[in-house]
Amino acid sequence: MSSFPYLSTTIGVPLAGVAAIAVLPKGRAALARPIALLASLVSLGFAIAAAVAFKNGGPRFQLAEKYAWIPTFHIDYAVAVDGVALVLILMTAVLVPVVILASWHDTETPQDSPAESKRSVRSFFALLLALETLMLGVFAATDIFLFYVIFEATLIPAYFLIGSFGGARRSYAAVKFLLYNLLGGLLMLAAVIGLYVVGTRSAVGGTFNFETLSKAVASGNLNIASGTEKWLFLGFFVAFAVKAPLWPFHTWLPDAASEATPGTAVLLVGVLDKIGTFGMLRFCLELFPHASHYFTPLVLVLAVISTIYGALLAIGQTDMMRLIAYTSVSHFGLITIGVFALTARGEVGATLYMVNHGLSTGALFLLAGFMVSRRRSASIDAYGGVQKVAPLLAGTFLVTGLSSLALPGLSSFVSEFLVLVGTFEKYPVAAIIATTSIVLAALYILWLYQRTMTGPVAKPVEGFRDLNPRELAVIGPLLALIIALGFVPSILTNYINPAVNQIPAQVQITNQAPHGAGQDSVAQANGSGQ
Template sequence: MNTIAPDSGGNVLLLVLLALPVLGALAMYPLRRNISAAKGVAMGTALLEFVLVVVVYLSYSTQAAASGTRFQLEFSAPWIPAFGTHFAFGIDGIALVLIALTAFLVPGLMLFAWAEKLPEGRTTSGYFALLLATEATLIGVFAATDVFLFYVFFEAMLIPMYFLIGRFGGPNRQYASVKFFLYSLLGGLIMLASLIGLYATSAEQLGQGTFTWTDLQAIAAHTPTSTQIWLFLGFFVAFAIKAPLVPFHTWLPDASAEAPIVAAVLLVGVLDKVGTYGFLRYCLPLFPEASKTLAPLVLILAVIGILYGALLAVGQKDMSRFVAYTSIAHFGFIALGTFAFSSQAFAGAALYMVNHGLSTGMLFVMVGLLVARGGSRLISDYGGVSKLAPVLAGCLLLAGMSSLALPGTNSFVSEFLVLVGSYPREPVYTILATVGIVFAALYILWFYQQTMQGPVRGNAVIGALERAGAGGPGAMIDPNVAAKRGSGFPDLTKREIGVLAPLIVVIVVLGFFPGPLLDVINPSVAATMQEVGLPDPVPLGGIAR
């Protein structure tokens, strides 16, 4: 039986990458009464983690990946020898960009939460410790090359997110956190059943059970299709809940609405990507025949999600739920690209995971900034904000344009690749999905018009101005007077600009120069296409044949 050979250098980098946020989280406990020190240690840990990710990114060789090296910077040590498990890590291009997304977002989220008012009895050290613990488990999920180890991280990441929602969230946080946990736990248990079946299958074919990804992928072609289908379904349900695909999505709006903004960004921007990442990393390579057999079912769910999420977004009253439903539509595009079985569609889906994390992350941050000023999540409580806070309004417009994939923003390239790559093999589903683009323009422009345009209005805006003395009850609000007073409903502060500036830069740069990310993603995409075993209708850099 093959095992993963340690890679000198890579072992140090990936282990440190995993261990650093864990150590940072543990360091929060003795600092629970020293808020300033806790913030400093947490931010220092997050920034150092980002620097290490940059080192890992620079250490990754696209040439080696293109020549057939499936994983790089590998490390393996025996874990439970009786069950063939290893403490094994390695990254391909898709895992690398998702790890980079995670490390990029966390420092900005900590800066956003720097002055956040926490629920009574909750500590800043505990808050930041949970953020670091979530970061560690996400990196473990993306880097694991032992399938059982992946499962352990898959379940472990529920714990810090459960406490982030349940202890630091909104009024209905207990309900939302329990619902999130139970849905995800149910999916994980179903996946565990398939994991046991996969282990038994490997024992039959290899003479000894294994959880090593490369060994399991090597026997995939020899596993009967009927067996693959049952094993595929266990993994698929877990990933579909996490993604979330319709009809497994109902936990997401509640969790997103009640989670604190920083947790909502990690939840929708990164943690949910574990589901779509699982499709590409596990479902397709380990169960290729089952993936091809059941692809029509997944494509139907993807298209339903695109249209359903868009239509329900327009009807939302709560801003956080609005963003959650837009994400359901976006995840439909990622699933479409994944199960269309072309290299361009695969590349678009992988790139979409990163771009969605950026655009949706910025949308959630903008929602948090509005709520911090107005004290309400209701869309109807805001209006005419652009007259009071033009910079804030401009940032929200950019986040919205990125979310609807306007050309020149980061999401355009990924959505375009998904549609172009999907059309040759799945024209009907692709045409139906394009209707979602029209709906996206509708719900984003509707949301912006309701909150930012028109006269100054809404209970949250008027109330904030009245409290600042910019106008009495029922009086006409003079936005120029309100702006000059610098209170009530102020524009962005320097700290808030510091949170948004990196997101804005990356959104614009990737809109015009996605090549560096695609160069990292494409070799892994090509390897996945080869593992699926279908002819490529749209080769990378080519056109439909």
């Protein structure tokens, strides 16, 4: 148990911000913006403090807190982090203040028509903070029932952020987002209950504690019949595949991301969707190892299709926001391939990819949002020659785009390298096919840049202003992290490696890389990273 409640404080500060915004007098609604920014920055400070307090080489789960919640069913408020959860919490804590600053004037900018009434400033920023609380909580939860409750609760603020503050088709996008994810959540609920029942019939007893159950699985004390394990695996996996989203469960994402405000899209794609791939890595592999091996060929087929299909659809888009959303479908396919490669290198790469994707794609969404706010159009054909009138905007867009296509020296390269190397160790055909997505990524990113930034200056672009100080403050930290993690990925892999090297040991993954292999591969990918 941690002497200071780092995790609860990190999770609770944004919730306190929601309460502060809720009690603002009607005439002081504008104060919601600085309150939200301050709360998110304080939460980031505690997340960094938690990372400092975390001891590499110590127990896998640290900074633990546990309090009885529903004793009758052995349900607890239990939070703790390993290296994988910790880096995702840090990513979330970094992105939220960036999104809040980027969204400073979003409630003042009508998206349907000039006559549309202004949206509630208090509601918008309170919803952002509420979503942050839930996203931080879901990564920290070590009680499976608590995880499920928060997993489902994230839908509430996300639904209202899309449906109340999005574009012309926001209602359709919000309902589609909700229905897809609710269906997946119901399947997961059935699996959670089934897992509890299985536990009550074994020596483990009825419990939702993840550490207890995963150790029981590894030791053989939790005997799950083969057929039952497969059904339980599917209940969890489908819920996570919808959340990620993985083909063919992906169709809600382009609509939600293109209709939401750019800041909301960053949280949807950069953080919320990572709950799906995080859940696959933590729950599917460790609780259902035999079923994971059984379904791995099927999952890899879906992931490879997702990778290629998402890239091809991105190439064909005429809307910037939808294009970026489809690139994420492709990236999530690669992350899933890394998870189910069942090698240490693949899983280190997948975890690192989750963070790097959040940074690079988040920056792309925000920069595209800055362009849309100036031009009032997301159509790629509405732009041209932006680099001549707004060189900073074009330059930062190019760097983030190059990171998204995994240019060596930028953060995503090391992630893709580890995923593909780790996959090639066991599934070379899948790795080779997935590698073609790198070529496709170059096509859609460079094509997007060429159409919007180069060539003659389109007449509506002539009056474009370049990035202002607030926008530079938004993009600057993300660019700094993209470059820093490209050259020094060990900032994160020092946390990820110990946790990932314990996961294969528990689920008995064959062809396991020796301890530190993920770090060795990082060094091979980028010699200056160490």
